[in-house]
Amino acid sequence: EPQAEVLHWWTSGGEAKSVAVLQNEFAENGGTWTDMPVAGGGGDAAMTALRARVLSGNAPTAVQLKGPAIQEWYEEGVLADISAVAEAEGWADVLPASIAGHMMCEGTWCAAPVNVHRVDWIWANADVLKANGIEMPTTWDEFNAAADKLAAAGITPLAHGGQAWQDATVFEAVALGTLGADGFKKAFVDLDMDTLKSDKMVAVFDQMRKMRGYVDDNFSGRDWNLATAMVMNGEAGFQIMGDWAKGEFLAAGKAPGEDFLCASVPGDGFLYNVDSFAMFNVDGDDKKAGQDLLSKLIVGQNFQKVFNLNKGSIPARVDVALDEFDSCAHLSAKDMSESSDNGSLLPSYAHGMALRGAQSGAITDVVTAHFNSDMSSADAVNQLADAVANSM
C-alpha cells in the first residue's frame, strides 16, 4: 500500500484545499497520505525541518522543493530517481523545456512540477485608473507618467510592502523590463559579471529609486496582502506582485477586468515560479510505491487543473484545458507559451528559481539595502557585483 509523508508549506485555506485534492486522489488510488506541513518564510522553515530530518536519517517521503535547490539536494545524494514514472507519463512532452529543466538532475528526473506562478504581474484598480484617465502601462516610462499622475491626484501610485522579497520582486520586474530577457538571463541566471556591472544595471537601480518615490511612507514591513488591499480600496493605483495576489482580489469578491486589472509588467518575457515536489531516498517498498504514485498524480491532468484553479496559478503542463480559468490566467498561459517559444521564459530570481540561495540572497541584500536607503545606483551596482562574487 503506497505511503507518503509529505513535507510542504501550503497551509493557508486556499492552498490547503488545493493540496487536499492531491491527497484525495492519492487516497482514491489506495495510498495513505501523512501530512507534514511547515509554513513560514516562503519555505525556509520547511527547509530547516527538512535538513534536520535528513540528518537524523528520517527524511520525509516527498518534499515541496523548487528551483536550483532540487539540484543541490540531489548533489547531496539524498534524492530518489523518478525517471521511470516521468518517462511512462511522457512528462518531457507536456512540460515547457525550461521548466522541465528544473526537474532534471544530471539527466534523470528528480522532481515533479505542480504549477507555474507568474511573478511579473502588475495589478491595478480599474476605477482609479479610469478616474485619472490612465491606461495599463506597457513601458516603464508610461508607468512613471501614470504614477506621477496618480501622485498628483493624491493617490499612492504603487502599493508595496517593504519586505526584502517584495523589494526583490519589484526589482526583477524592473530588471526584466530594462535588461530585456537576454540581459536578465545573463545577469540573474548566469551571473555574468559584465552584465551585472553594466550601465543598464545602473538604469535598473535608477528606476528602483523612482519606484521608491511612488510608494507611501509607511511601506516598511507591510504584508503584501495589505498592499493588495490598498489597491482594492482605491488607496493605491498599482501593485507589482505574483499571481497569488489575484486570490486576495477574488476572496474580497472583486472581478478581474472590472474591479481590478492584471497585466504583465512592461517589457517582454515571463518570470515563473514553479512549485514542485522532490522525492527523497527512503526505505520501504510502500513508501517507494507512494513516491511513484504521488509523482504520477502531481503531473496528472486532473490535479494540475483543480490545484491551479484554486491557487491562482496556471498548470505546469501545457495540455490542460483552461476553460474554467479566468482572464488573467488565460493571459498568463498565452504569454508562457509565447515566451517558451522565443526563449524569454525565465526563472524568477526573487523566488528562488534562478540561483542558489546564497547567491540570490546576496543580490536581494543589495537590492533591499539600496531601496531602503539613499545609496546611489552606481554604488549599488558595485555592491551587487561584490556581493555576487563573495557568494560564490
Add this chain to the structure above:
Amino acid sequence: MTEWLERHIPKMVLAPSFIAILVFVYGFIAWTAWVSLTRSRLLPKYEIDGLIQYERLFASPRFDTAMMNLFIFGTLFIIISMVLGLLIAILLDQKIRTEGVLRTIYLYPMALSMIVTGTAWKWIMNPGLGIEKMVRDWGFENFSFNWVVDPDMAIYAVVIAGVWQASGFVMALFLAGLRSVDGEIIKAAQVDGIPSWRIYSAIIIPSMAPIFLSAFIVLAHLAIKSFDLVIALTGGGPGYATDLPATYMYAMAFSRGDIGQAASSAMVMMAVVFAIIVPYLYSELRTKHD
C-alpha cells in the same frame, strides 16, 4: 566505600548534567567551529578549507550591520528591561491590592508567541495605522512616531517590542528577590532613618546580586537569540537595517543553504558573547566567594 560515595555524591549528581552540557553545548560548539572552516552548503561537509568563510563574513556589509545592531539592541534591551522590570517590581511591592491582576498583565507578554504579536506591534508602530495616526487624529498634527519604517530608527522599535516582551519576567524575578530579603534588615534600616528609596538602592538591591545575575543572563540570552521578534516585527528590514546575528545566521544556514557561512557567523557571535559574559561571570562569581 559508602564514605567515598557520600563524599562524592554532589559531584555524581552534577555529572550527568555536566556531561550533557559538555557534549551538547561544547561538543556542538566544536562541531560548529569545524564546519566554519569548510565549504558546507546545504548540509555540513567536513573537508577543511581554511578561513574562507570568515573572509566572506567580514566582507559582508550585512553582517556588519547585524553585529552593530546586536550591540545597540543588546545594550538597550538589557538596560531598559532591567530598569523597567526593577521599577515595576518596586512599585508592585508597595502593598498594592490589585497586585495579582497587575502582575499578570506585566507578565503575559512572555506567554504570547512573537510570531503573531509581532504583527500587532507592526500595526501599532506603523505610522499609517497605529499610534502616530491615532495621535494625529486627536489633533496633534506634528506628532511623529515612525521608527519602524525609518532604517536608522527601526532597531529602536525592535527594542520597544523586546522590552515589552521580556521586562515582565524580569519584574517577576526581581519581585521574588525583593520579597526574600530578610525583613529584620529592612526594619533596621527604617529605624536607622534611611528613606525608602535608599533602602532599596543601598540595601535591598545590592543584596539581590544573584538575581541580577539571573536577570542579566536571561536578558542577554534573549537579546542574542532574538529571532522571532525581528522576523515578525520587521523581517530584518527596512532593507536589512534590523538584522541581527541570529537572523543572519538563520538566513545563511536555512534560507540560503550556506551552512559554512552560518557556522562562521555563529563562531564570531559566540566569541563576542564570550568576551562580554566571561568577565561579568567572573566578577559575579568571585564576589560570592568572600
Add this chain to the structure above:
Amino acid sequence: MAPILDIKNLYKNYGSVEILKDINVAIEPGDFLVLVGPSGCGKSTLLNCIAGLEPITSGSIDIGGRNMTEVSPKDRDIAMVFQSYALYPTMSVAKNITFGMKVRGVDQATQDQKLQEVAQQLQIEQLLHRRPGQLSGGQRQRVAMGRALVRDPKLFLFDEPLSNLDAKLRVEMRTEIKKLHQNLNASMVYVTHDQIEAMTLATKIVVLKGGVVQQIGSPAEIYNRPANLFVADFMGSPAMNLIPARATKNGAGTQIEITREGAEPLVLTDTHAHDLPEDVILGLRPEDIAEAGFRAGEDVQTADCMIEMVEPAGADTFVVSHLGGKQVTARLHAETSALPGKNLSLAFDLGKVSYFAPDNGERLN
C-alpha cells in the same frame, strides 16, 4: 518635664493571640528603662512597637511629646539594636556603621571620626573592612551596637545587645553604654536577661510576663520590694527563697513559723510586719541568709539548719537546706565550713523579708 516616651494602653495582637496587654509606661528624658521578663513575654515585640516596626492593635505611643502612633519608623528619631543583629549583608562593617550618617548627609570627616570613635569603643577596629558574614556572633553584635551608637537620636532601643559577648567584654560594653547614657543624657529602652546589667544600668525597670506589666520601679524597688511572687522569683540569681509560713500576731511584731522535715519548726519573729494573714509566703534572698557570725543587725536571727548540698561558685558558696517543704539557698563565703549532711547555724535577716499572699501572689508588706 514631658515624658520622652509615653506608652498608653498599648495592645498588640498577632492574629488572634494577644502578645501585649494594656501596657502603660512613661519615661522621662535621661531615663534608662530596662525591660525584663521571661523568654517570649513580648519584650522584642514592645521594642518593635515603639520603633514603629510593628503596627499596634490599640493604644498610643508618644515620643518627645508628639503622638507617633502612626508615624513611620524613620521619622521617629530612634536608634535600635536588634536581637538578631540585622546587619546589612552586602556592606562592610564600616559602611554598616556609617551608612545612616551618610544618608543624613553628615560630612565625611565627621563620619570618619565617629566611626573611629565607635570602633574603638567596641574593639572592632581591625574588622572594619569585613562583611558581616565573616564575623563571629559577638563581633556581629558589636557592629549592630556601633550602628546605633554613632547616632544621636531622641531614644535608643537595645534588644539584648550584649547577649553574645564574653563576660569581660560585656562588662566593658556595659560601662560604655552607661557612659553614653550619662554623657549624652540619652534616653534608653533596653532589653536584657542579665540581672546585673538590669541592676547596674537601669534607672527604671519594667518586669513583663505574658505581655502584662508586673511591676515598674527602680532597680532597688524591684529587687527589695518585688510586687508579687513572679517578680520575686524572677529577679535575682539564685532566686529569692519563697517559703510557705504561718504568721501569728505576737505583741508588737509577728511570729513566723516554718515547718521542717524531721526537725522542730523554725520560729522567727518579725518586729516590723503587721496585719499579715495566717498563711503567707515568706521571701528572703539567699544573700540575706548568712553563716551565723558573719551577719549582724537588729533583725538578724539565727537558727541551726541541716545542710543538704554545698555548691562552691568562685567568690561565694551556695548551700541548700530544706525549709517549709522548699529548698532554701543561702549564699555564704567561699571559705565556709558548711558540709553536706551536717547542721549549720544560719543567720536570717528579717529586715529584708518580703511577704506574699499564697492565693494571688501579691505582696503583703
Add this chain to the structure above:
Amino acid sequence: MAPILDIKNLYKNYGSVEILKDINVAIEPGDFLVLVGPSGCGKSTLLNCIAGLEPITSGSIDIGGRNMTEVSPKDRDIAMVFQSYALYPTMSVAKNITFGMKVRGVDQATQDQKLQEVAQQLQIEQLLHRRPGQLSGGQRQRVAMGRALVRDPKLFLFDEPLSNLDAKLRVEMRTEIKKLHQNLNASMVYVTHDQIEAMTLATKIVVLKGGVVQQIGSPAEIYNRPANLFVADFMGSPAMNLIPARATKNGAGTQIEITREGAEPLVLTDTHAHDLPEDVILGLRPEDIAEAGFRAGEDVQTADCMIEMVEPAGADTFVVSHLGGKQVTARLHAETSALPGKNLSLAFDLGKVSYFAPDNGERLN
C-alpha cells in the same frame, strides 16, 4: 580509658588567615568541656571543626577512639546546637525537633515521647506547632537545644545555647544540661561566655585567645591558678586585680611592695612564694580582699586603703581603691560601712595570690 574526643595539632585557616593554631585537647567520656575566650577567638570555628562542618587545614580529630578527620558529620554521632540557631524555617517546632530522629529511622512512638519530654524540659510545649519565624529569640534558642537533646550521641556540642534566655530560665536550663550530663554520662563540648555557666558546668575548661589555647584545666585550676595574665584577667567578674609590685626576699618568704599615690607603699609578706623576680604582677581576686574583721586565716593581712568608689550590687558591694597605679576592686558585704573618699581597713588574703611575669605574662608561682 580512651579519650572520647582527641584533637591533635589542629590548624584551621580561612583563606590566608589562621583562625585556630595548634589546638591539642582531649576529653574523657563523661567530661564536660567548656570553651571560653573573647569574642572572635575561634570557639565556634573549633566546634564546627569537631562536627566536621568545616574542613580542617591540618591535624587530626578522633572521636570515640576513631579517627574522624575525614568522616562526614552525620557519621560522627554528635549533636550540636548552633549559635545562630539554624532552625529549619519551613518546619514546625515539633518537626524541627523530630527531624533528626525521623532521618535516623526512630519509630513514631519514641519520637512522640521524646518530643514531649524535651518540650517539657524546655518549656516550649505550647509552641510545637509554630514556625521558627513566629518565635522570640529565646524560644528559638530553646528549639535549637531541643533538636540536640532528643538525640543520644557520643558527643554533644553546644554553641552558646543559653545566651538569649532570661536568668531564671537560664538557671533551669543549666540544671537540665547538668542533669543530662550526669544521667546520660554524656560527653559535652560547650561554648559559653557566662562565667557561672562555665564554672558550674565544666569538668574541664579550655581558654582560647586568638586561636591559641591559653590554659586547659578544671574550673578551680583556671579560677585559682590562671596560667597567665590573660586567663587571670579574662576569667572572673569583676576581673582579678592585677597589681604591679616589687618582690624582695625576706627570710622564709617574700616581701611584696606596692606603690600607692599620696600614701606610703603597701607592704605585704607572702610566706609561700619563693624565687620571684624583682618585678612581678600580683593577682588577687576581688573576693580575696575583704573588709577587715570579716576574713580570718593565717595568710590574711590587713591595711588601710583609701576608697574611691562604692558600687552596691545586690548581695555584694564592690569598692574600688587605687594600688600600684591600678584600680583595685574588693568585694564586700552589702552592709559594708565603706564610704567613698574615706579610708577603710581591707584584708588581703595572700594565700590566694597569683604572681605573673610582667614581660610575658606567664604565671610565676
Add this chain to the structure above:
Amino acid sequence: MTDIALNTTHGPSRNWGKLALRWLLFTLLGIFALFYLMPLFVMVTTSLKSLEEIRTGSLVAFPREVTFEAWRTAWSGACTGIQCEGLRPYFWNSVILAIPAVAISTILGAINGYVIAQWKFKGANLIFSLMLFGCFIPFQVVLLPMARMLGIMGIAGTIPGLIFVHVIYGIGFTTLFFRNYYVSIPQELVKAAKVDGAGFFRIFWSIFLPLSLPIIVVTVIWQFTQIWNDFLFGVSFSQAGTQPITVALNNIVNSTTGVKEYNVDMAAAIIAALPTLLVYVVAGKYFIRGLTAGSVKG
C-alpha cells in the same frame, strides 16, 4: 516575615503627601499596564472582527460588529495543512511534550543548583560558569548536530526526542535560577541537618525543596513559556503527528502566497497562549504565597 512593604504607617500630618504618592504610584502602574496591554488590545479586537472589516477599516480600532467566528475557526476549523481542524489536534502534543520537559528540567536544575550553592567543591563554580555560558549557544547552531544525535539515539521525530532536547537546553537556566536562590540560604541550615544525620538527598528533599516554592514558580514559568512557545526545535525535531502547537500556529499564520486571515491568526495566537497565561495566573498566586510562607530565617 517577608512583609517588607515600606509604607506601613500613615501619619495624619502627612496624609496629603502620602495620598499624592499613592496616586502617583497607581498612575504609573496604570500607564505601564496600558503599555503592556496595547498589543493584546489589538489582537483581541482584531480577532473579533470579520475579515471584511479588517480589510476596509482601521487595524487598530474597536470592532464595529463582534463575531467569534475567528475563534471557532482557529480552534477547530483553520487549515494547518491539508487538515483544517484548527489548533485542537496539536494542543495535546504540546501538553505531553511540555509537562515532562518542564518537570525534568526543573528537577535537574533544582538539584544542580543545590549542589553548586550549598555543597561547593573545587571546580563547582567552573562547572556553573560552563553551564551558564551554555545558555548562550544559538539554537540555530545546534539544530543540525542535534538532529544527527537524535537520529543516532533513535528518538528522532518523537516526543521523547523533543523532551530530551528541551531538557538539555533548559538545564542551564534552571540551574542558574536555583543556584542563585539557594546561595542566599544560610549555610548553617545544611550544617544543622548534617549533624542531624540527614544525607545529601534528605537535606534537599526535607529542607531545601520546601523553601523553594517561589523559585520553582519562577523556573516553571520560564521553562513552560520557553518550551510551550518554542518553534525552532518543535519544527525541526518533530514529524507528522508529533508537531507541537506552535508549528500549527505558524502554519495558520505564516503563509506566503495564501490569503491572510488576520482575525483567525490573532485568535489562534491567543488560544495558543492560553496555557501559558493560565500558568501565570495560577503560579503567580503561589509565587507570592510561597514567598510569604517560607522565610529564609532560622
